[in-house]
Amino acid sequence: xxxxxxxxxxxxxxxxxxxxxxxxxxxVGLLMLxxxxxxxxxxxxxxxxxxxxxxxxxxxxxxxxxxxxxFWASLWHTLYFTCMSVVFHMTIxxxxxxxxxxxxxxxxxxxxLRVLYILPxxxxxxxxxxxxxxxxxxxxVVNSILMQMGIIGSKIEWFSSPETALHAVTFANIWAGYPLxxxxxxxxxxxxxxxxxxxxxxxxxxxxxxxxxxTIPQLMPIIISISLLDFIWTMQVFxxxxxxxxxxxIYATEVLSTYTYKLAFSSYNLSQASASAVVxxxxxxxxxLFYIRYxxxx
Amino acid sequence: MTFRIKPAMLKIAATAWxxxxxxxxxxxxxxxxxxxxxELPAGSLRAIMDDFEAANPGIKVTLVSGPYATTRxxxxxxxxxxxxxxxxxxxxxxxxxxxxxxxxxxxxxMMDASGFDKSQVADIIKVDGKAVMFPVASFVYPVFxxxxxxxxxxxxxxxxxxxxxxxxxxxMTHADKNQYGWVLxxxxxxxxxxxxxxxxxxxxxxxxxxxxxxxxxxxxxxVDMLTFVKSLNDAGxxxxxxxxxxxxxxxxxxxxxRVGMMIDSLAHxxxxxxxxxKLNFDLIPVPVVENYTGKRGLPYASWGIGISAASKHQEExxxxxxxxxxEKVNAKLVSLANAFPGNVNAKPDFVTSDKAFGKxxxxxxxxxxxxxFTGLPVAEDLMTQFDVQAQKMLAGEQKPEEAAAAAxxxxxxxx
Numbered sequence: 152x153x154x155x156x157x158x159x160x161x162x163x164x165x166x167x168x169x170x171x172x173x174x175x176x177x178x179v180g181l182l183m184l185x186x187x188x189x190x191x192x193x194x195x196x197x198x199x200x201x202x203x204x205x206x207x208x209x210x211x212x213x214x215x216x217x218x219x220x221x222f223w224a225s226l227w228h229t230l231y232f233t234c235m236s237v238v239f240h241m242t243i244x245x246x247x248x249x250x251x252x253x254x255x256x257x258x259x260x261x262x263x264l265r266v267l268y269i270l271p272x273x274x275x276x277x278x279x280x281x282x283x284x285x286x287x288x289x290x291x292v293v294n295s296i297l298m299q300m301g302i303i304g305s306k307i308e309w310f311s312s313p314e315t316a317l318h319a320v321t322f323a324n325i326w327a328g329y330p331l332x333x334x335x336x337x338x339x340x341x342x343x344x345x346x347x348x349x350x351x352x353x354x355x356x357x358x359x360x361x362x363x364x365x366t367i368p369q370l371m372p373i374i375i376s377i378s379l380l381d382f383i384w385t386m387q388v389f390x391x392x393x394x395x396x397x398x399x400x401i402y403a404t405e406v407l408s409t410y411t412y413k414l415a416f417s418s419y420n421l422s423q424a425s426a427s428a429v430v431x432x433x434x435x436x437x438x439x440l441f442y443i444r445y446x447x448x449x
Numbered sequence: 450m451t452f453r454i455k456p457a458m459l460k461i462a463a464t465a466w467x468x469x470x471x472x473x474x475x476x477x478x479x480x481x482x483x484x485x486x487x488e489l490p491a492g493s494l495r496a497i498m499d500d501f502e503a504a505n506p507g508i509k510v511t512l513v514s515g516p517y518a519t520t521r522x523x524x525x526x527x528x529x530x531x532x533x534x535x536x537x538x539x540x541x542x543x544x545x546x547x548x549x550x551x552x553x554x555x556x557x558x559m560m561d562a563s564g565f566d567k568s569q570v571a572d573i574i575k576v577d578g579k580a581v582m583f584p585v586a587s588f589v590y591p592v593f594x595x596x597x598x599x600x601x602x603x604x605x606x607x608x609x610x611x612x613x614x615x616x617x618x619x620x621m622t623h624a625d626k627n628q629y630g631w632v633l634x635x636x637x638x639x640x641x642x643x644x645x646x647x648x649x650x651x652x653x654x655x656x657x658x659x660x661x662x663x664x665x666x667x668x669x670x671x672v673d674m675l676t677f678v679k680s681l682n683d684a685g686x687x688x689x690x691x692x693x694x695x696x697x698x699x700x701x702x703x704x705x706x707r708v709g710m711m712i713d714s715l716a717h718x719x720x721x722x723x724x725x726x727k728l729n730f731d732l733i734p735v736p737v738v739e740n741y742t743g744k745r746g747l748p749y750a751s752w753g754i755g756i757s758a759a760s761k762h763q764e765e766x767x768x769x770x771x772x773x774x775x776e777k778v779n780a781k782l783v784s785l786a787n788a789f790p791g792n793v794n795a796k797p798d799f800v801t802s803d804k805a806f807g808k809x810x811x812x813x814x815x816x817x818x819x820x821x822f823t824g825l826p827v828a829e830d831l832m833t834q835f836d837v838q839a840q841k842m843l844a845g846e847q848k849p850e851e852a853a854a855a856a857x858x859x860x861x862x863x864x
Contacts, residue, residue, distance in 0.1 A: 201525070201528075201549075201550055202529065203531065288690055289689040290689075311690045396637070397636050397637035397638030397693065398638075399637035399693060399837070400844070402837065413830075417827070417830045419525070
């Protein structure tokens with residue numbers, strides 16, 4: 152083989168992987184990177200999208216949203232909504248997974264419960280929002296039951312009262328999201344070797360000790376991975392909050408996604424909306440990097 | 450085998466091609482973007498366009514149709530990129546923004562050049578002196594009254610003033626039976642309740658929320674309206690869940706005999722009848738302040754029309770606008786839409802065949818169309834800001850004067 156042929160062969164080998172990757176790179180570039188870069192660019196422009204010749208704005212739009220008290224309220228609501236959702240998704244998911252994995256429950260009942268527990272996952276966000284709006288409206292079923300049981304004396308406006316609205320939407324989101332944890336943890340539980348529990352039985356361990364010293368440590372990789380993913384997804388929840396409360400009453404359920412939406416499509420301030428979207432992107436990016444590092448470490 | 454083409458055949462083919470080509474060149478194709486077609490009976494808008502094409506040889510119309518929200522986004526992007534259709538369906542709430550982008554043509558010179566009779570149109574929406582929109586069809590918002598609930602409550606005379614309305618609402622309210630006098634939807638998802646259910650009280654009495662082209666929310670009319678709404682709320686006459694209630698829920702509550710009175714679009718009459726054929730209701734104008742005897746402002750939403758500033762066929766576009774605003778065509782279009790006409794001489798056929806529409810048409814003719822949000826900058830944002838302050842007031846966090854002052858401050862920042 153001549154030197155020329157060898158170098159040609161080397162070049163082909165070097166280029167080949169990139170050629171194989173090129174369709175994916177093209178799709179990722181067009182559908183993800185390009186919109187992302189465009190939004191970042193908009194956040195530094197005055198009258199982005201609305202004018203054909205937008206001028207450079209520097210950090211003005213970031214300054215404007217950081218000076219807006221509604222933005223900070225939205226950030227706080229987002230954190231509350233996300234943290235509560237993830238914690239309760241995990242707790243309820245774990246309880247139901249343990250129940251479905253238990254030999255003490257009749258297999259037929261277990262199968263019925265399996266179907267019932269996974270139901271919320273089958274509904275779209277719009278359906279979930281409509282269901283909870285109907286249930287929690289002042290004349291709805293929840294108020295009626297609570298009043299009959301004597302728990303409340305008068306009708307509560309769950310979504311319309313600033314005191315209860317954020318808790319109510321968080322509750323609806325918890326109901327909608329726990330099946331992800333349940334299914335993942337159930338798969339994890341079924342993968343834990345029975346030997347561990349038999350050894351614990353011989354040592355005289357009690358049920359809660361087996362849970363703390365065997366089950367949870369064995370499930371920890373799944374718990375951390377799913378929690379991080381759930382955190383990222385829940386932070387971006389929009390339709391459930393938009394349809395149930397629209398970010399109100401007053402600003403009681405305003406989260407970063409509804410705040411950004413209103414800036415873009417109510418105020419037509421697409422530059423500030425882009426700046427707000429970039430802030431959400433940065434928070435999500437931080438969590439994603441944390442997730443990737445965790446996955447690599449494993 | 451060889452083909453021999455006779456010179457005569459070549460000549461014929463060349464002539465045919467030339468005729469076709471020049472014919473194609475002579476045809477101007479107008480693009481007309483709107484959200485009306487999906488809301489009208491299938492094929493009806495196309496049929497009107499076919500008639501226009503027949504009356505104006507050489508002009509073709511391509512309809513670009515979609516739902517309201519999609520059309521709004523499409524028009525925003527078209528305005529930004531200079532690709533707006535020749536003729537566009539408009540909502541009054543959009544025109545200020547579009548005008549700021551220089552996206553809409555001024556129709557004043559077109560009206561002058563064609564000798565257009567301005568007195569025949571119900572309204573001309575102007576921004577900075579430019580005539581940018583005509584309301585083609587108007588959907589007015591009277592008060593719907595459940596006559597059975599009113600009779601049961603002993604309301605013999607339907608309210609004409611705010612005081613009478615408050616009294617009637619109190620009488621119709623029986624919270625223990627889930628029955629309330631009035632319904633107020635102030636969801637922030639669609640803050641149009643501010644326009645339709647709150648400011649309509651101001652306009653009905655011939656008053657204004659503006660002064661010298663600027664917001665005047667701290668003026669007496671708006672503060673009085675807020676005080677009145679607060680009094681209705683304090684009396685427990687408003688159906689609960691105000692802060693998240695949407696317009697659809699408002700209609701549902703009325704349909705299900707849960708509220709005695711609501712301000713709503715006339716467009717919902719057929720829907721209400723369909724949902725509850727037994728519902729016995731009547732329409733009245735929005736009640737006014739005491740001793741007011743002037744003309745009543747009638748809140749409305751409209752299908753507006755305008756011409757793109759970037760259109761290369763403005764002359765032909767103006768012909769289409771004139772055609773849709775003409776007496777007969779306008780009557781035909783609004784009859785299909787169950788709306789009131791943009792041409793004051795047009796009379797839709799449903800007003801004679803339907804008692805409720807007939808009554809509403811009388812209200813329409815004795816009053817005037819009023820919607821001060823039309824043409825304001827970021828109208829929806831202004832409604833949202835007012836909505837938040839009204840919610841704070843109804844939650845007992847502030848007085849009407851404070852709500853008005855806070856909303857005024859927010860609005861001024863947008864002007």
